[in-house]
Amino acid sequence: MSDITYLTLPTWTVGSLNIRLIYLVNKTTFRLSESPNKDSAVPLYLGADLLSNTDIRTENHPRCHAKFAKKGLATKLHFPSVYRFHGIRLPSSNNSLWFYSVQGLFRIAFEMFNKHDQLSVLERFQDIWKSHLDDDPLQMGYDLSEQSDSASIDPGPRTETPESFKESQTPQDTRGDSTDHDYCSSENPAEEEEEESGAAASLRHKVQRLSDGLPQIRPEQLRTVHVLLDFIDRFARGDVTDAAAAEAVMALLHAKRRDGDGVYSSSLLGGVGRWLGRQFHEANGSISQKVEGFKEQHIERISDLPPPEELSRQLFPDAMLGLLLHWMGLSEDWSAAKRNSEYPILLLILEFANHNLITGVAHVLYSSLICK
Structure with a gap:
């Protein structure tokens, strides 16, 4: 088995946040330091850090990441099993992390951060945002197999932060391994991420099987x-x-x-x-409110109510009317006269089913049924 290589993601302090990042060189290659040549490598920011100070519960982070991934603002990076990350505990079966583009970072900031952190993000990242304005949307995921700045890795228990980021860090940025993000806990999103990955593979298999079976x-x-x-x-x-x-x-x-x-x-x-x-059944509350309002409006002329078809449409959802009309065989093919002749009994059914008595007939019949 290959020796484990420990990586330390560079960290930027922005307002109250410490945001770790990585550089995506191409679809299979990454690095931890910015190139002196300012090439086209795309900076990506760790999703767990972006959501750490928000109201989103940790177990719901994967859903949030997936939502932004559909918009091309986030991606899941899959790393070879030989790599491990300081300050991040991952199950060996799911060595992957969610990252956001700078555009995704701004979306998260202005939707979820407080005003002070929003200002810090704006001041710290506006030049980066401008320089990557024309970047293509991120893919849903990348399978990374190579690191291009091998000088910044360390096969031992700890690595130094790349020189190019030391000026961006403060003493608080050096975090302990055991107190940082733990994706191995049963209450953490790692298991859910693994399940989602397995579900995606299963879906691909089913779609392929459907494609193969189309002629049959x-x-x-x-x-x-x-x-x-x-x-x-x-x-x-x-x-x-x-x-x-x-x-x-x-x-x-x-x-x-x-x-x-x-x-x-x-x-x-x-x-x-x-x-x-x-x-x-869940609609009963709103129906009762409509019925009470109707009774208050017609309290003085309770014996002179609108026709049953008008009452039914005014007080009950269309779906209820549609179900009963078709159940009674009164589809749109029937004449209006035939349908209207059946509305008194339809209204009575709706009154009983929703426990809201309106007409005199319903009150008399209900009292009779209760007595029996």
């Missing part, structure tokens, strides 16, 4: 596959709409129906029904 997919199945893949793409880009989600669910329901799964044995339909029931 029946033509009637292709539309469902297309709808679901489109939804996954939207979800990954954070662009999910109610309409897209509804289309995906309907595609699954229709596919199950074509496969002969009846209404009494469909676990998918049962799951949708339970979810819909919970959503309607």
Whole structure:
């Protein structure tokens, strides 16, 4: 087994923060010191340091990093197992760290830092931001295999900070190994990061298997596959709409129906029904407020209420009306007169189901049922 090489990330003190960084030379090479030639190497800043003084809980850091990575402002650097970092404990199975570009650093600062730290960031990094204004967005991750400034590494227990950064550091910058970021704890994000990495690999495998199996997919199945893949793409880009989600669910329901799964044995339909029931139950509070406001407005003419169809649409969510109308067989194909003739019983069902009695008929029937 190769000897372990310990690296010390250079640190800049900015306001109340100590921010460690690294230089990305290309897609596979990094270094710890700035080149005297001021080449195109991209400075990247340790995500754990940027979020250390924010309100984001440590276990939620990976989600935050991933959100900014989708925008090209953060990336996960994967290091060879031979490297270890002073002040950072990582599990050997997941030797990777999240870093942000200078643009990502500014986004974090102005969204999450206090005003004094924002000013410090602005003063300290504005020249760097200007010089890297035209950098390409970061990839989601880089597999690094080579370090280009080998003079700054140390196979022993400790290394010195590169000379080019000593002027940027204060005595407080020299941190102890045991009190710094610990990614090996069960309460730390390392395990979640490892799970996310494993999930990504599993997803790639499934997509590849789907691609290999395309010739065997029946033509009637292709539309469902297309709808679901489109939804996954939207979800990954954070662009999910109610309409897209509804289309995906309907595609699954229709596919199950074509496969002969009846209404009494469909676990998918049962799951949708339970979810819909919970959503309607959670809406009860807002419905009750509407009903109380309606009663106050009509207290003087309680015997002269609007027609049932108007009452139903005014007081109850459209989704409830749509469910019951189609359940009763009254789709949009029916005439308005036929649909309106069924609204009194539909209104009564809605009053009972939501425990909000409005009409006189509902009060009389409810009292009768309670007595029995």
